[in-house]
Each structure stands twice: as structure tokens, then as C-alpha cells.
Amino acid sequence: MKNLQDFADDINKCSKCGLCQSVCPVYKLTGNDCAVSRGKFVMLDGVLKGDLKLNRNIEKYLDLCIKCGKCKNFCPSDIDVCKIFAAAKYECAKKSLSGRFIFFLESKVVFDSVLAVLKFFKSVFYRKKKNAGETPKKIKILYFKGCANEIFPAVDIALEKILENTSLELIEKDFSCCGTPFLSSGNLKRYEEVKAKNLSIIKNAEFDFLSADCASCQDALNNYGENIQCVNLLEIISKQNLKFKFSTPRKVTFHKPCHLQNDDFVKELFEKCENIEYVEMKDYDECCGFAGEFALQNPKISRALASKKIDNAISTGADYIVTTCPACILGLKFGAAGKKSAPQVKSLIEFLADAEEIINC
Ligand code: SF4
Numbered sequence: 001m002k003n004l005q006d007f008a009d010d011i012n013k014c015s016k017c018g019l020c021q022s023v024c025p026v027y028k029l030t031g032n033d034c035a036v037s038r039g040k041f042v043m044l045d046g047v048l049k050g051d052l053k054l055n056r057n058i059e060k061y062l063d064l065c066i067k068c069g070k071c072k073n074f075c076p077s078d079i080d081v082c083k084i085f086a087a088a089k090y091e092c093a094k095k096s097l098s099g100r101f102i103f104f105l106e107s108k109v110v111f112d113s114v115l116a117v118l119k120f121f122k123s124v125f126y127r128k129k130k131n132a133g134e135t136p137k138k139i140k141i142l143y144f145k146g147c148a149n150e151i152f153p154a155v156d157i158a159l160e161k162i163l164e165n166t167s168l169e170l171i172e173k174d175f176s177c178c179g180t181p182f183l184s185s186g187n188l189k190r191y192e193e194v195k196a197k198n199l200s201i202i203k204n205a206e207f208d209f210l211s212a213d214c215a216s217c218q219d220a221l222n223n224y225g226e227n228i229q230c231v232n233l234l235e236i237i238s239k240q241n242l243k244f245k246f247s248t249p250r251k252v253t254f255h256k257p258c259h260l261q262n263d264d265f266v267k268e269l270f271e272k273c274e275n276i277e278y279v280e281m282k283d284y285d286e287c288c289g290f291a292g293e294f295a296l297q298n299p300k301i302s303r304a305l306a307s308k309k310i311d312n313a314i315s316t317g318a319d320y321i322v323t324t325c326p327a328c329i330l331g332l333k334f335g336a337a338g339k340k341s342a343p344q345v346k347s348l349i350e351f352l353a354d355a356e357e358i359i360n361c
């Protein structure tokens with residue numbers, strides 16, 4: 001596990017060009033240079049030189065970040081900003097009372113116990129259909145379900161309906177959380193723990209594809225290194241010869257989660273739908289403002305980003321806004337609250353499963 005000092009060279013690679021300002025959603029809204037990576041690197045450089053203390057003031061600016069990674073993708077110096085912010089956040093959080101309390105809530109005992117109870121409640125209401133005598137499927141997918149789908153059955157139900165007539169088989173294992181929330185809170189020890197467990201499951205499993213439907217889980221797994229390649233489940237579904245027949249015309253727009261690298265499959269999926277008109281909204285790839293803890297730490301900014309997103313969706317006249325991340329669904333729902341003409345918010349998988357008929361052609 002690297003500490004802040006280990007990133008001194010990376011921090012020095014920042015040329016202060018300011019290009020990150022043009023992509024940072026928080027900077028664009030606030031105009032605050034401490035919101036963007038350049039400003040944060042100036043502060044962290046001061047900390048490493050001993051001119052500044054890593055105190056609550058600096059932590060406040062570290063928290064002023066959605067961890068969308070847009071500045072990383074745009075940075076000409078190729079600095080892995082999110083890893084540096086996580087290392088700095090770890091140094092701050094382990095010293096503060098609130099940080100230690102969050103680490104306690106995220107500990108294996110507390111986090112996993114709460115998840116186990118919620119999974120139990122889900123199992124009372126939802127049981128997967130048993131398909132006795134079904135012929136083996138050709139493509140084996142090691143499915144990283146993610147905490148939200150472990151708790152809520154909606155995606156399971158949708159997937160059962162969509163995958164029924166395909167050559168895809170989902171293999172489920174006892175994965176831990178992908179680690180995204182732990183990176184965000186600076187809980188690097190816990191992150192390394194879940195990463196090691198998940199990597200061991202992946203390395204010992206037999207499969208054709210490793211896949212997740214949540215963009216944040218997919219991105220987290222792809223950032224484990226060790227040549228792990230996690231494909232979005234919807235991308236795999238888009239390559240199947242499926243037709244989604246909707247009986248009534250619907251207009252739909254798509255919100256691209258910050259952590260979704262490739263979204264080409266979205267248009268491909270809508271092309272497989274009958275009676276569906278896809279309309280791209282303005283800034284469809286801008287953050288919805290939720291981003292886990294960010295929404296709690298910076299509620300005004302979070303609400304403003306969500307509201308702007310929904311206004312853009314309303315301008316398209318769409319009946320639905322769909323996405324591929326449970327956290328974004330929450331963000332979009334907050335943004336839509338109280339707006340009369342807001343489109344209905346759904347996960348893309350559930351939207352497709354709403355088709356009256358799904359045929360394998
Ligand atoms: S784009 Fe990269 S090099 Fe330029 S100011 Fe931002 S972090 Fe520094």
C-alpha cells in the first residue's frame with residue numbers, strides 16, 4: 001500500500017497547465033481551483049515539503065471531488081490523480097474521529113454483517129428460478145454482482161428475463177464489495193483486503209468473460225491491475241441476436257456514469273429495440289452529482305449537478321432516463337424529485353426487460 005510520500009514524484013509531474021479545469025464537473029460549477037486536481041496538487045506539494053499541515057481544511061478540499069477520474073483521462077502528464085487523493089485522504093481520515101468511525105462502519109465485521117442481513121431479507125422475497133434439465137450454455141460469465149444488486153432483486157429479475165433465450169450463463173461467486181466506497185473514504189487497508197479476496201476468486205474461477213453491470217464495479221475491477229479485464233454485462237448482451245419488442249412507443253435518453261469508459265453498446269442495444277426512440281441529451285457524460293459520500297459532504301453542489309442533469313434530460317422530451325450504475329440512479333432520482341416533467345429513472349437492464357417480448361433471432 002503506497003502512502004502520500006510515495007506519490008511525491010507524481011505530484012511534481014503536474015505542470016499546472018490547468019487543462020483539468022475544462023473537464024472537472026465540480027470546478028465547472030464552483031470555479032474553485034481547490035476543487036480540481038491542479039489546486040489539490042499545490043496543497044499536497046506544500047504538505048510534502050512541510051509548509052502545510054494535512055489538516056481538516058485540506059481534507060475538506062480532498063472531499064470536494066467526485067472521483068470521476070475525468071482529469072486523469074485528460075491530464076497530459078498522465079497523473080493517476082484518484083490514487084493520490086485516496087492516499088492523502090487515508091492520512092487525514094486515520095487521524096480524525098469521524099474518519100476512524102467511518103473505517104469502523106466499513107470494517108469487515110460491520111460492513112459484511114449488514115450486507116448479510118440485507119441479503120437475507122432479499123432471499124425472503126426473491127428466489128432465482130431453478131431451470132432443471134436446461135442445456136448447458138456456451139458462454140460462461142463470471143458475474144460480479146455488486147452490493148446494490150446483492151440487496152435489491154430488480155436486476156436479477158430483469159436478467160432472468162433477458163438471458164433466458166441466450167447462450168450466456170452467469171456464474172455467481174461470493175465476491176466482496178468492489179472497494180469503490182473504501183477508496184472514496186480513504187480506507188485503503190479495507191480496499192486492499194477486498195481487492196485481494198476478489199482477485200483470488202477471479203484467478204481460481206473458470207470463465208469466458210468477467211463482467212459487471214454496474215459501471216463503478218466494472219471500473220474498480222479493471223483498476224485492480226494484474227491484467228484483469230472486466231466487460232460491462234450490457235456490452236455482452238448487445239452482441240447477442242436479441243430483439244426487444246415494446247408494444248407502445250417510448251422516448252429514452254441515457255446518462256453515462258463517470259466510471260463507464262466505453263458506452264458504444266448503448267446505441268447498439270437501442271437499435272435492437274422496436275418502438276424505442278433514443279435521444280442524446282446535452283452533456284450526457286457529465287456527472288449526476290451523487291458519487292457516494294460526496295453527496296453527503298457537499299449536498300448543495302451534488303443537488304446542483306443532479307438538477308442540471310435532469311433539466312438536460314427534460315429538454316429532450318424523453319419519457320425515460322436510463323443508466324448503468326445504481327449510485328447514478330439515486331443521483332438522478334434526487335435530481336428528478338419535485339420536477340413535474342422529469343423522465344422516469346431506470347437502470348438500462350430493467351428498461352430492456354420491460355419489453356413485452358424479447359426474442360432471439
Ligand atoms: S491537467 Fe494534469 S498536469 Fe495539468 S494542471 Fe491538471 S493535473 Fe496538473
Ligand code: SF4
Nearest residue numbers: 024065066068069071
Ligand atoms: S476526479 Fe473528477 S471531480 Fe475530482 S478533481 Fe478530477 S475531474 Fe474533478
